[in-house]
Structure formats: C-alpha cells, structure tokens
Amino acid sequence: MSAVTLSLVGAGHRGAESYGDYCLRFPERARVVAVAEPDPVRMQQFVDAHRIPPEGQFRTWEDLLAQPRLSDALVVATPDQLRDGPVVTGARKGYALLVEKPFAPTEDQLDAMSAAITDSGAFVGVAHVLRYTPFYRTVKDLIDQGTVGRLIHIDQTEDIGYWHFAHSYVRGNWRRQDETTPMLLAKSCHDLDLLTWLIDEPATSVSSAGSLTHFTRQHAPAGAPARCTDGCPAAESCPFFAPRLYLDRMKNHPIWPVTAVTRDTSPEARLRALQEGPYGRCVYHCDNTQPDHQVVTINFPGGVIATLRIGAFTGSNTRTIRLLGSHGEISGRLDTGEIEVRRFLPAAGSGVQDWPRWDRDALGRSGMPDDETWTISAGPGTDPDEAATGRESDGHAGGDDGLMHEFVEQVQQWKAGRGAALPTELRDAERSHRIAFAAERSRHSGQTVGLTR
Ligand SMILES: NC(=O)c1ccc[n+]([C@@H]2O[C@H](COP(=O)([O-])OP(=O)(O)OC[C@H]3O[C@@H](n4cnc5c(N)ncnc54)[C@H](O)[C@@H]3O)[C@@H](O)[C@H]2O)c1
Structure with a gap:
C-alpha cells in the first residue's frame, strides 16, 4: 500500500517534532508533500528534512489551501487561535483532517466549526494523544472488563511541573487567557477527554475552583x-x-x-x-493571567464523579490516575507506565486457611493483606510489534505514535471508500471542550454549571 500523503500547516514544535518526525521514521506509512510555515528558519529546516520541492512550500495556510487538494490529509498544527480557518477550509476542500488540540479556542468557534464540518462530511481526527497510549488503553480495558466492578469515582491529576508551568503559562505562549485559551483547555482537554472516554457517559454538570496565587x-x-x-x-x-x-x-x-x-x-x-x-522575564513580573492551580469536579449519571487536579507546584511532569470501583481500585502513573489493580476479595481459589496472619498495624495501614493485587507495566515500548520496529518514540508516553499509526490506517480506509473511524473524532472533542468551557464559567461564577449536550 502506498504511503498516505500529508500537507502540514504549522511546522512548529508539534508540526515538525511530532508529525514531521513520524513521517521521517515511518516513510512507508506517511509522507509530507506540502507545508505552510511563515517562519523562514523553521520552513527551511522542515523542507530540507522532508525534501519538499518549491511547489509544495507555502508561507501561510491560506496560500496552501488556495491550491487544489495537494494530498490525502491535512495536519493542522497552527497556534491555538488559528484553527477555524484551516480546519473549515480543509474540510471543504476534501482533505481528511488531523487537528491539534484544542480543537477550538472558544465555544462560539466550536459551534461554527462543528456545523461547517458536519455539512462537509469530512473525516476529522483530533489529536487527543493520550487515548492512544498503552497506559490509558490498559486502564480502559480493565474498566470495560469489569475488573473493579461498577465505576464510582475517577481521580485524575495532571502535574504540569514547576519549570513547564513557568515556561508555558507564566512566560510563554499560553500565559494570557485573552490571547490564547484557558489553561484547562490548553493543557487538560486531554484529561477531560480521557475522563469522558473512561466513564463513557455524557457528563451532567461541572464545577471548578482555582486561581493565580503565586506568579504575581x-x-x-x-x-x-x-x-x-x-x-x-x-x-x-x-x-x-x-x-x-x-x-x-x-x-x-x-x-x-x-x-x-x-x-x-x-x-x-x-x-x-x-x-x-x-x-x-522574572516569573513575578510577567503579564500572565492563567490560574496556577485548579480543580474540576464532573458529575455523571448514576452519581459517578470524576475529579481533575492540575497545577504548577509539582516536581514531576506527568499524570496519575486512581479509579475507585464497587469491587476494587486501580491506580497508575503515566511516566512509569505502572498500574496497580486491587480487588476487594482474595484471589479465587485461595481458601480461608491460606490467609496470612493479620498484623493489626498492617491491617490499619494498608487494609486486608490478602486482597487480590497485581501490577501491570504499560509504558511505551511494551507493545512487542512496535518495539520490534526499533523506530517508535515515547512522545506523550507513546501516544504521538499511536495516534499517527491509527490516523494513517484510517486514512487508507477512507481513500479506499471504506468507513473510517478514529477513537478521537469531532464529537469526542466537542464533549471534552464543552466541559472545559463550562468549568471556566464555574470557576469565575462559583456556581455548578449544568451540561445539556
Ligand atoms: N496534542 C498535544 O498533546 C499537544 C502538545 C503541545 C501543543 N499542542 C498544540 O499544538 C498546536 C501547535 O503548538 P506548538 O507548540 O507546535 O506551537 P508552535 O508555535 O511551535 O507551532 C505553531 C506553528 O504555526 C506557525 N504558523 C503561524 N501562523 C501560521 C499560518 N498563518 N499558516 C501556517 N502556519 C502558521 C508558526 O509559525 C509556528 O511555527 C497548539 O495549538 C498547541 O496547543 C498539542
């Protein structure tokens, strides 16, 4: 099968280092044939690396999309505020689309883009990369197999890390809400997407608290x-x-x-x-407006709750998750890929006579010593097929490659006139983004906000 051809708008960090890099590592799967990038240095580095001829080089997305369709798919990796133009025009031109998150920076744009794309009938994937990690796929499988019974609560944390927060949300491109998007949307629409995917029900309401406390x-x-x-x-x-x-x-x-x-x-x-x-710039003398710590509580039908904590004040730069079910609990840490499962019963077949002597202190500290407990290693590189290629990267804990593998495969289906579907399409992005917009309204008003769609 011939490689899927891509046009890239925005050859910045994500465009060049994630999507471009994937094409260099897997040329038999995908190839960039056209690029739009206004920064001359970035443009030159990118066209040299991908050997893109002059007729495939454009300064802006408008210039690229003024041409007849140049490739199978269009990858949109422009800054947050530059989404609707390339996405809607690309959809109308007949490209399959892979769109960086956030899909839309405001709710009004989300509504308009959603309507335009639905009308165009385009195939649109959204770069919610974490769903494609071995770690979260394993967590999802454990839930779906009923390993911990009925899901009651998920507690997700995103430790942004002090240096990363200062870089992006105090000094850098995402420091001002009025110029970009709320931190919750920019950084944690992935987490909101994960929570709705794992719980697999439409959320009913959301509340949030958080503020800028330190970088002032x-x-x-x-x-x-x-x-x-x-x-x-x-x-x-x-x-x-x-x-x-x-x-x-x-x-x-x-x-x-x-x-x-x-x-x-x-x-x-x-x-x-x-x-x-x-x-x-001194982090205490910037023009930043993003909150530096935030908590979101999302309610789902049947009393299921998800909580998300994000913020600057951590040494680690990773995510952790804890799922509480009616018959057990799961906890895991994305950077190590370690997942621990504990069921509230002894393993099947272990009789009362086999129970260890219960030490009172141990029982008080860590519960029943004979609860069935096991650990799973689900980091990047644990998939033997991918490890065998020797070309995989661990970007976003394996999610960057996972997304591209699946997107490219689905574009092949779409080209062949067969139904194409990605786990993260427009409707999924709509769900997570609407929660983010509602959470921000709640953070400012102090009220719980109902979700109707
Ligand atoms: N999926 C993820 O996990 C993830 C991670 C990081 C960033 N992102 C998102 O990816 C997007 C890009 O982020 P980045 O860090 O690569 O930013 P970046 O600034 O490095 O890259 C954006 C590029 O777009 C180019 N650009 C600007 N105007 C353009 C135009 N009119 N036409 C074509 N290109 C234009 C810029 O020159 C720049 O090179 C952002 O929306 C960001 O939120 C997603």
Whole structure:
C-alpha cells in the first residue's frame, strides 16, 4: 500500500517534532508533500528534512489551501487561535483532517466549526494523544472488563511541573487567557477527554475552583528586576531563575522547551534570547493571567464523579490516575507506565486457611493483606510489534505514535471508500471542550454549571 500523503500547516514544535518526525521514521506509512510555515528558519529546516520541492512550500495556510487538494490529509498544527480557518477550509476542500488540540479556542468557534464540518462530511481526527497510549488503553480495558466492578469515582491529576508551568503559562505562549485559551483547555482537554472516554457517559454538570496565587508581583523577591539576566539578588534561591533552567540544567537538551526559547540552541544564542525575549522575564513580573492551580469536579449519571487536579507546584511532569470501583481500585502513573489493580476479595481459589496472619498495624495501614493485587507495566515500548520496529518514540508516553499509526490506517480506509473511524473524532472533542468551557464559567461564577449536550 502506498504511503498516505500529508500537507502540514504549522511546522512548529508539534508540526515538525511530532508529525514531521513520524513521517521521517515511518516513510512507508506517511509522507509530507506540502507545508505552510511563515517562519523562514523553521520552513527551511522542515523542507530540507522532508525534501519538499518549491511547489509544495507555502508561507501561510491560506496560500496552501488556495491550491487544489495537494494530498490525502491535512495536519493542522497552527497556534491555538488559528484553527477555524484551516480546519473549515480543509474540510471543504476534501482533505481528511488531523487537528491539534484544542480543537477550538472558544465555544462560539466550536459551534461554527462543528456545523461547517458536519455539512462537509469530512473525516476529522483530533489529536487527543493520550487515548492512544498503552497506559490509558490498559486502564480502559480493565474498566470495560469489569475488573473493579461498577465505576464510582475517577481521580485524575495532571502535574504540569514547576519549570513547564513557568515556561508555558507564566512566560510563554499560553500565559494570557485573552490571547490564547484557558489553561484547562490548553493543557487538560486531554484529561477531560480521557475522563469522558473512561466513564463513557455524557457528563451532567461541572464545577471548578482555582486561581493565580503565586506568579504575581506581590510574591517577587525583594529587589528582583524585570529580567533574570539583570542581576537578580534571588538567583540562588529562585527555582524559576531562567539562566539556571535554560543554560545550565537544560544544557544538553537541544529540543523543546529550549527550541521554544531559541531555534539556535548554542549557549550564546540562549543567553541572548533570555536577555531579550519572553523566557528571560522574572516569573513575578510577567503579564500572565492563567490560574496556577485548579480543580474540576464532573458529575455523571448514576452519581459517578470524576475529579481533575492540575497545577504548577509539582516536581514531576506527568499524570496519575486512581479509579475507585464497587469491587476494587486501580491506580497508575503515566511516566512509569505502572498500574496497580486491587480487588476487594482474595484471589479465587485461595481458601480461608491460606490467609496470612493479620498484623493489626498492617491491617490499619494498608487494609486486608490478602486482597487480590497485581501490577501491570504499560509504558511505551511494551507493545512487542512496535518495539520490534526499533523506530517508535515515547512522545506523550507513546501516544504521538499511536495516534499517527491509527490516523494513517484510517486514512487508507477512507481513500479506499471504506468507513473510517478514529477513537478521537469531532464529537469526542466537542464533549471534552464543552466541559472545559463550562468549568471556566464555574470557576469565575462559583456556581455548578449544568451540561445539556
Ligand atoms: N496534542 C498535544 O498533546 C499537544 C502538545 C503541545 C501543543 N499542542 C498544540 O499544538 C498546536 C501547535 O503548538 P506548538 O507548540 O507546535 O506551537 P508552535 O508555535 O511551535 O507551532 C505553531 C506553528 O504555526 C506557525 N504558523 C503561524 N501562523 C501560521 C499560518 N498563518 N499558516 C501556517 N502556519 C502558521 C508558526 O509559525 C509556528 O511555527 C497548539 O495549538 C498547541 O496547543 C498539542
């Protein structure tokens, strides 16, 4: 079967390092034949790496989509605010679409895009990559097999990590809600998507709390200048001191987030970027408006509840999950891929006479010592087929490759006139995005918000 051909709009971090990189590793599956990118340096690096001829090179998405259809599929990896134009035009042009999250930055745009796409009949996949990870697929299978009985509560956490939060939500592109999207949508629409997928029911209401508590002027160390590079007296004690992060601790790290600071990752270029650009600013003297910690509670039919906690104040940069069921519990951590399952009964076949002597303290601390308990390793690279290729990447814990494998396969089906379906299509994105918009209304109003669709 010939490779699926792709046109890419936005050859930035996601476009080049995830989708572009996938095509370089799996050329027999997908190939980029056209690209739109206004940044000349990014454009040159991308067209060189993918050997795209001049007739496949465009400055903007408008220029690319003014042409007759150039490929099977269009990948939209533009900034959050630049979604509706390429998505709706691409759908009308007859491309199969893979759209970065967030699918739409506002609810009005979501409504308009949804209507236009439905009219066009286009095949649209949304990049909710976590559903394609071995970790969350295993969790979903455990729920669907009834391993812990009836699901009662899911508690998901997203530990953004102090350095990542400072990079993206204090100094960087997502620091202002009025210029981009709420942090909940930008960072955690994946988590909202996971929760609705795992529970598999439409949510009925949502409430949320959270605010910007720390990254404000009033918490600036005495005498801290506007830029870290201007002789900050708190350099030694501040975890967010930019030269330590980008010049020292990330010294041997020439990819994101350093490439967001400067495309030239030499020490001299990094220092210059910190002296002149946004990433050298003191985190207490920025124009950021995103909350730095937030909790969301989502109610589902039958009393099932999901809670999500996100925030800046963690060392780790990962997700954890705990599922409480009527007959057991599951807990897991995405970065290690470790999942522990515990059922509220001894393993079948173990008789009363086999029970270990119960130590009173142990019972008090960790419950019945003979509950059936086991662990599963479900990190990236645990799929023997993929591991055998030696080409897989662990981007988003294997979710980036998982999404692309499935998208490419479905585009082949679609080209052949057979029904194509992805686990994360428009209707799925609508569900998670509507919860995010409602949660933000709740956070500002202090009221629980009902969900009708
Ligand atoms: N799925 C995920 O897990 C995930 C992870 C990170 C980011 N994202 C999303 O991916 C999107 C891209 O993020 P990024 O980090 O790659 O940002 P980025 O800024 O690195 O890349 C965006 C690119 O779009 C280009 N662009 C701007 N205007 C354009 C136009 N008119 N036509 C064509 N290209 C244009 C920019 O020059 C830039 O190179 C964002 O919406 C972001 O929220 C998704």
